[in-house]
Amino acid sequence: MITLYSWATPSGHIVSIMLEEIGTPYDVRTVNISKREQFHPTFLAVSPNAKIPAIIDDGAADGPLAIFESGAILLYLTEKSGRLLPRSGADRAKAFEWLFWATAGLAPTLAEFGHFAIFAKRKTPVAIDRLSAEADRLLRVLDRRLAEAPYLAGEHYSIADIAAYPWAAGAGVLVREHLNAAPRVRDWLEKLSARPAVQRGMAAPLLAARAARAPRSFNNP
Template sequence: MITLYTWTTPNGRKVPIMLEELGWPYEVRPVNLGKNEQFAPDFLKISPNNKIPAIVDHDVDGGPLSIFESGAILTYLAEKSGRFLAPSGPERFRAMEWLHWQIGSLGPMLGQLGYFAKRAEEKTPAAIARFTEEGERLLGVVERQLAQSPYLAGNAYSIADIAAYPWMLAATTFLKEPLAEALADKPATERWLQEVGERPAVKKGMQVPQV
């Protein structure tokens, strides 16, 4: 059994999607970021950076194993299951490239855009312009890649797609206003969003946690 600590954010949706894809049983422990529950001492023992998601895998030799950081969790689950990440070779590293691209670029840049353009009470035009420009660039990166392959890492659906999907969906919903121009005329991205979004596991995972 796996215990999942998560919340209703793009980062928080990645791991439940993966667990639903695997069909593994798991227990959900919501961590309400609005109430600062991520700073609770018990959660700090599991996630030293006070961030969601995190998991505890209770079916490990030597006792429970806790893992934080979404990319590490997705890689761990992929390797444990033997699914959604090639065991070796170029296919594996293509998926790892795009997984780390999401972690290092897409998520942080869109997260900053969301803060400055949507959530901040005092708007800072320079910051909004900076992160809008970078968000537009990243959407262009996605479109070019998906125009030449069905999925981010090539022909196979992988943990790279699982990681990117919640953030790309946020770009077309929560961030639709600042990114409207960049979202126009992106047929490959639209195709990918629809195809990935129609997967039953993705639909279920995007509803976790239910609060």
């Protein structure tokens, strides 16, 4: 069994989508970041960087294994399951390439944009304009890649698509005009959102929080 520490954010959705895609049983434990539960010592023992998602795999070969960072978790799960990563060749290289692009470029840009444009009490126009322009650039990069192939790694759906999808899906809230200028991204989002595993993975953190009147969290074990 895998325990997934998560919350209903784009980062939180990545791993639940992966677990649904590979059919691995898992249990969601909510980490309410609005209540700063990510700084609870119990969670820090799993994720030293105080970020979701994180997992503990009780079935790891050498005993329970804690892993943090969404990209690292995706790589661990794809290697363990043997699914959603091309075995060799150019497609495998492309999967790594676009996985790292999503985790190192798309995700932090949209996260920072969301902070400055929506959540920050004091708006900083220079930061908002800078991040808006970078979000537009990244969506155009994604659109050009999807003009070359149906999925980020090539002909087949992979962990690269899973890493990028929740962030691109949430981009419409921030940069709808940019997304409208990326028709292939819109088509790709529609295709992925129709996958049952993606639907279940996107719903999992929220459903876990609603599962009981006192959801399992670090303040309500």
